[in-house]
Amino acid sequence: MFGTIEIIQNIIYFISLYYVVFWLLVLIDSEDIPRRKIKEWPSITIIIPAYNEEENIIKTIKSVESLDYPKDKISLIVVDDGSSDNTFSLSKEYCSKIKGFKDIVVMTQKNKGKYAAMNNALKIVNTEYFATLDADSFPKSNSLKKIISLFNSEDIAAVSPVLKVYRPRNYVQFVQWFEYSVNHFYKSVITRLNAIHVTPGPLSVYRSDVIKKIGGFREAYKTEDMEIAMRIQKNNYRIVQCDDAFVYTKAPYTIKSLYTQRLRWNYGTFKNLLDYRKMILNKKYGDFGLFQLPIILISGILGITIIFLIVYDFIKRMKPTFRMLELYNFNIIEYLANTKINIIWLDIDVRSVVTFLVFLVLTLIVIRFSMQIYREKYPFKRSFSFILYLMYYYIFLAIVWLGVFKEYLLGRDNKWKK
Numbered sequence: 001m002f003g004t005i006e007i008i009q010n011i012i013y014f015i016s017l018y019y020v021v022f023w024l025l026v027l028i029d030s031e032d033i034p035r036r037k038i039k040e041w042p043s044i045t046i047i048i049p050a051y052n053e054e055e056n057i058i059k060t061i062k063s064v065e066s067l068d069y070p071k072d073k074i075s076l077i078v079v080d081d082g083s084s085d086n087t088f089s090l091s092k093e094y095c096s097k098i099k100g101f102k103d104i105v106v107m108t109q110k111n112k113g114k115y116a117a118m119n120n121a122l123k124i125v126n127t128e129y130f131a132t133l134d135a136d137s138f139p140k141s142n143s144l145k146k147i148i149s150l151f152n153s154e155d156i157a158a159v160s161p162v163l164k165v166y167r168p169r170n171y172v173q174f175v176q177w178f179e180y181s182v183n184h185f186y187k188s189v190i191t192r193l194n195a196i197h198v199t200p201g202p203l204s205v206y207r208s209d210v211i212k213k214i215g216g217f218r219e220a221y222k223t224e225d226m227e228i229a230m231r232i233q234k235n236n237y238r239i240v241q242c243d244d245a246f247v248y249t250k251a252p253y254t255i256k257s258l259y260t261q262r263l264r265w266n267y268g269t270f271k272n273l274l275d276y277r278k279m280i281l282n283k284k285y286g287d288f289g290l291f292q293l294p295i296i297l298i299s300g301i302l303g304i305t306i307i308f309l310i311v312y313d314f315i316k317r318m319k320p321t322f323r324m325l326e327l328y329n330f331n332i333i334e335y336l337a338n339t340k341i342n343i344i345w346l347d348i349d350v351r352s353v354v355t356f357l358v359f360l361v362l363t364l365i366v367i368r369f370s371m372q373i374y375r376e377k378y379p380f381k382r383s384f385s386f387i388l389y390l391m392y393y394y395i396f397l398a399i400v401w402l403g404v405f406k407e408y409l410l411g412r413d414n415k416w417k418k
Helices: 004-028 057-065 087-095 114-122 143-148 171-193 208-213 224-234 255-275 283-327 332-337 350-374 380-409
Strands: 044-050 074-081 103-109 129-132 137-139 156-165 204-207 238-249
Touching: 004 171, 004 350, 044 057, 044 114, 057 074, 057 087, 057 137, 074 087, 074 114, 087 103, 103 114, 114 129, 114 208, 114 224, 129 143, 129 208, 143 156, 143 204, 143 238, 156 171, 156 224, 156 350, 171 238, 171 255, 171 283, 171 350, 171 380, 204 208, 224 238, 224 255, 224 283, 255 283, 255 380, 283 380, 350 380
Parallel strands: 044 074, 044 129, 074 103, 156 238
Antiparallel strands: 129 204, 137 238, 156 204
């Protein structure tokens, strides 16, 4: 008979296997979203909200200048969110020299957050479409045309690009490189189910009238990119991903900064799920309510469960070792010198080995599809980072979710300004 721990493990295995196989079947059995033929490119406003981005803001503005899109169809709005550095002055000085755009506005406001910066800009947006571009992100020149061409029906309210890590330099960023590729494989799948739950800041494009109609952006626990997507879905519009529109964005360089970022993201996700809880398992919202929202919530719960299972298993395995160390008066060197390692093959948990091999094969298949979407070949020189991603990254995310529930139980809120 299975004990409680074994039952929990089997449930985790089943849920994980179900969703991975489901994603692959959806991807194989569905068609790409058709593009519309465009004779005349529509006008668009690109909004860059910025807070203390003096190191990046000029490069980001230059990336807008470099877009392969008619310049007389582009309006640019840079909103400085009360920066304490030279973001505003640098933006104003540089933008005063730009020629050819339909319109350029550089404004500043008291520090209120990205959502307030976006709403201030929206007040003067008079184009059919607008895009948000994070001030540390740099789109490829052909990305905007590719995104616009996917607005092939009136019910599509937003189109998001594929993100890539900008010039990764260490293992933390290389691991994120793999994470981004897998995440956008996943988004490529769920876009076919109309189940995207976040429109990322780097060059997501929206229909202006739709966003104004549903009330603009909200503070949303510093995760307005997710909240606006949730509200778009609630109002029965569609969000799609453009698989060949690439935007490079700077990624956290240290584990500490990565943890801080992911804690903010996941805490905001959890709080938004609570706000939109009536959509969960509600068939009115199709696969988004029946499939996507439950899996987001389940992933957090599974993450916490996995942490407790790891701790429980470690304590269970360490008990005999602890008793033996007591006999040696905790002299570890003497204990190791007198310890023989005997492997009894019949004692190996075959079920766990088979499960691991199945998940390994499925993961490699997902990576293969991810590289296709990313238009990249597998980077063999980054294989060690891939091993770190495969073995430890999801444990890291589980720790993040543990932090999310701790912050929630303590009644804290996101305090980050960026």
